[in-house]
Amino acid sequence: MITLTNLQKRFGELEVLKGIDVTIEKGTTAVIIGPSGSGKTTLLRCLNLLETPDGGSISIGNHKIDFSGQKVRGADVAALRKQTGMVFQNYNLFPHLTALQNIMEGPITVLRKPKEEVRKRAMDLLEKVGLRDRADMYPHQLSGGQQQRIGIARAMAMEPAVLLFDEPTSALDPELVGEVLRVMKDLAEEGMTMAVVTHEMQFARDVSDKVIFMDQGVVAEMGTPDEVFGNTKNKRTLQFLNKLNTI
Amino acid sequence: MFADERTQRIIGILSDSFFPILKAGLYFTIPLTLITFVLGLILAFLIAIARLSNVKPLEAAARFFVWIFRGTPLLVQIFILFYGFPSIGITLNPFPAAVIAFTLNKGAYSSEIIRAAILSIPKGQWEAAYSISMTKSQAMRRVILPQAVRVSLPPLGNSFISLVKDTSLAATITVTELFQKGQQIAAVTYEPLWLYIEVAFIYLIFSTVLSFLQSKLEQRYDRMVAK
Ligand SMILES: Nc1ncnc2c1ncn2[C@@H]1O[C@H](COP(=O)(O)OP(=O)(O)OP(=O)(O)O)[C@@H](O)[C@H]1O
Ligand SMILES: [Mg+2]
Numbered sequence: 001m002i003t004l005t006n007l008q009k010r011f012g013e014l015e016v017l018k019g020i021d022v023t024i025e026k027g028t029t030a031v032i033i034g035p036s037g038s039g040k041t042t043l044l045r046c047l048n049l050l051e052t053p054d055g056g057s058i059s060i061g062n063h064k065i066d067f068s069g070q071k072v073r074g075a076d077v078a079a080l081r082k083q084t085g086m087v088f089q090n091y092n093l094f095p096h097l098t099a100l101q102n103i104m105e106g107p108i109t110v111l112r113k114p115k116e117e118v119r120k121r122a123m124d125l126l127e128k129v130g131l132r133d134r135a136d137m138y139p140h141q142l143s144g145g146q147q148q149r150i151g152i153a154r155a156m157a158m159e160p161a162v163l164l165f166d167e168p169t170s171a172l173d174p175e176l177v178g179e180v181l182r183v184m185k186d187l188a189e190e191g192m193t194m195a196v197v198t199h200e201m202q203f204a205r206d207v208s209d210k211v212i213f214m215d216q217g218v219v220a221e222m223g224t225p226d227e228v229f230g231n232t233k234n235k236r237t238l239q240f241l242n243k244l245n246t247i
Numbered sequence: 248m249f250a251d252e253r254t255q256r257i258i259g260i261l262s263d264s265f266f267p268i269l270k271a272g273l274y275f276t277i278p279l280t281l282i283t284f285v286l287g288l289i290l291a292f293l294i295a296i297a298r299l300s301n302v303k304p305l306e307a308a309a310r311f312f313v314w315i316f317r318g319t320p321l322l323v324q325i326f327i328l329f330y331g332f333p334s335i336g337i338t339l340n341p342f343p344a345a346v347i348a349f350t351l352n353k354g355a356y357s358s359e360i361i362r363a364a365i366l367s368i369p370k371g372q373w374e375a376a377y378s379i380s381m382t383k384s385q386a387m388r389r390v391i392l393p394q395a396v397r398v399s400l401p402p403l404g405n406s407f408i409s410l411v412k413d414t415s416l417a418a419t420i421t422v423t424e425l426f427q428k429g430q431q432i433a434a435v436t437y438e439p440l441w442l443y444i445e446v447a448f449i450y451l452i453f454s455t456v457l458s459f460l461q462s463k464l465e466q467r468y469d470r471m472v473a474k
Contacts, residue, residue, distance in 0.1 A: 048378060050374055050377060050378070078380065078382075081377070081378075082380050084378075085378065085379075086374075086378035088371060088374070088375065088378075092371040092374065092375035093375070094375065094390055095394065096394055096397070105389065106379035106380065106381070109381065109385055109389050110379060154379065155378070157379075158379050
């Protein structure tokens, strides 16, 4: 469903992704873990082309872009990006729009769908993230957890083939983490395809189908949660997991 | 006795002149301010967009324009336009000349305010817009500009209030706005001190009302910008 082949990304001299090969099956959730600076965010940003990879290829559904050849066409970028939705660490909601308007903005401005239809679907999404009664509130009137759930609904409104999450709960007060993870778990159970960068190991264990451990720009280990958390033989994974446990 | 007569004379002059001066303000100063402010804003917006366009010639032209109009006195710009241009065959009436000069000058200054406001919107807002597949111009129109407008309200409000006062320069090219009217009356009554204090007082009324409206507007739009 999502296939990354030998994906590479450099920032000047710094090689951040050194050839990533990953597949994520349709309807599954992949969790990406790894130490700070290992390239997790960069990988997600390459997936929706907020960063342009320097080599390798990305295919999502039946859209594929090869980055090793000539310059990438804008139309290809747009087509691939339409397949992805992004949930940001600090929400990045549009502060001048209400919760409902945040969700409706994409379908109306980009997809040019009829307003009534979009509103109905947006209300359904609000219902789903448990915020139907907050439809007319502005982001600054909502808690972090509520904002992040709106962020998820905004991404879902574009009906992407895959949802990308970059540490969606790490800016939240501990008591608000659960409500966001709950929504993500529901999505996973409904068969949404997701790639999630997170430090929430319990979530990784319970919800994910695949754990991808990144270290220094490469995939150091990849497997089911049982394989990675249960009995990994990989030294770097062990080190990382031990460090997490001692915190 | 003498002092009393003098006081009464001044009070008489001031009360006779108050409404004519106020009227000059309402007929010329305020329209001049409003027209130039609106035209100046439109120009400023175009210049700001040009400077952020990444199209080299456009960027350079906009930068050149701002350099000229910010680097020279407004009074000199007005004189070149009104007293200088007739010698190359372009003769303007005082009021349109004032409108053009103020518009160009305000446009140059305000473009910097708008540009700074656009640049102040966090990168995350662009990325969020792109992440829902907006194009650059959709992101600009729907996400960045509405926030940039709110950011630029305070500085634009200040520049609007200073424009009210700057329009007194139009007196130098014979526009009978507030200040010019005060000058005329001062010249025939020989009471410059009191008349100019009266003129100052009327400007003060205008700018106080505007400051009040400005702060109301800002309060309304507070919190609507990504921090
Ligand atoms: N725009 C950029 N320009 C230059 N270097 C960058 C840029 N973005 C990321 N980097 C560098 O790339 C490396 C990987 O960064 P990335 O943000 O992908 O790591 P990460 O795994 O998400 O880390 P964290 O867990 O701290 O979020 C880091 O060394 C970082 O400094
Ligand atoms: Mg990161």
